[in-house]
Amino acid sequence: EPEVTQTPSHQVTQMGQEVILRCVPISNHLYFYWYRQILGQKVEFLVSFYNNEISEKSEIFDDQFSVERPDGSNFTLKIRSTKLEDSAMYFCASSEWGQVNQPQHFGDGTRLSIL
Amino acid sequence: RKEVEQDPGPFNVPEGATVAFNCTYSNSASQSFFWYRQDCRKEPKLLMSVYSSGNEDGRFTAQLNRASQYISLLIRDSKLSDSATYLCVVNIPPGSSASKIIFGSGTRLSIRP
Secondary structure, three states: OOOOEEEOOEEEEOOOOOEEEEEEOOOOOOEEEEEEEOOOOOOEEEEEEEOOEEEEEOOOOOOOEEEEOOOOOOEEEEEOOOOHHHOEEEEEEEEOOOOOOOOOEEOOOEEEEEO | OOOEEEOOOOEEEEOOOOEEEEEEEOOOOOOEEEEEEEOOOOOEEEEEEEOOOOEEEOOEEEEEEOOOOEEEEEEOOOOHHHOEEEEEEEEEOOOOOOOEEEEOOOEEEEEEO
């Protein structure tokens, strides 16, 4: 079964540094998403992306964050000047279409630890 | 009121028992509903979509009550492998082209032998 893959599985970064999290969505999927989950808390939507543009973003997704699809397969989340509170699991997801009845398929996440 | 609300549990039931979870949502414009399961420190995995008429997948039955704005999940003949956190997920129509998905905080289920 096709999978969403994420790298790295664990990223440790000094506070203030920039970090890039990478995702390879399922190949025929057109919509891509980033979520985060702080330890012990719920999964939170960050951003959705379609046709090389951000479709929706949450209040969490401020100027510190950016997303990019640099080539035909990768989808990245960049966090500039990381803060301690950015420590969380970051999940990438994709769906074939963007309609509300389309389930999203999740990668197994990147654990980001900010020191 | 939270956008999606679930009883956090934990539910601790013996193997073979039937267990039910409820979830309420606040946005009446919500259109699609899902149950995901999440194992400890793992990604959410789709368990089933929830349809207006209710739907069943093996031991799992999902129901939707739009009037009362809640969805439910029933697990029959529970197995040890059902131990996980069950996430209620609601999809809200988009402001632009892609929908917005809201997760509940999850209900923890623990099945004991």
